Amino acid sequence: MAGYHTRWVRPEPQADDPERIAIREALVFGKALYDRRTALGLTVAELAQRAGMTVDEIECIEEGGTAPTVALLRLLAAALDADVRLTSGHDLGSLWFEAHAA
Template sequence: MNHAEWKTRRHRRLLDDAAGENTEYDRLYEEAELAHDLGQMVYDRRTALGLSQTELAERCGMKQPQISRIEGGGTVPTIPLLRRLARALDAELTIGLTPRVDAA
């Protein structure tokens, strides 16, 4: 694919996204937002406890780069890993499902 063709495809995709026709983009954006929010919660709790990333990693049997990726929103941990993180952060892990209220 040459540059002009790529640019045309990209432009079409951006137009589709702007029109709300690309639900894949919306889904990925929502997942990224959730990963970012989780990372921010881990960062906030870790800093409130005065822990470095390395210290938190040691507490939950991980390596510092893994903590960095979680805090940066670059990865979403599994539920068992979330449990270990919560324990290492002296916090409770609460997972819930709340019915969605769609605007009419």
């Protein structure tokens, strides 16, 4: 808030910047991948081998450095024996990998 002598003025709400949305989506993607991988007890190297990717690529995703694409989500879901779940929004919990039904 900015102050103008005797009163406080709330700033106008800013529309979400597309760059900020992309950053949040990459972070959500990385957390979802990390959560599912650790739930399965897999190392980064084991997941990389299952997905046909390198350890560096998996680490980059988990650190929030890779934007999720449909093809990448499908590839990783198959490697994690899971389905991809999405909800509206770009915050934590809006993307996760869910184990296949038994």
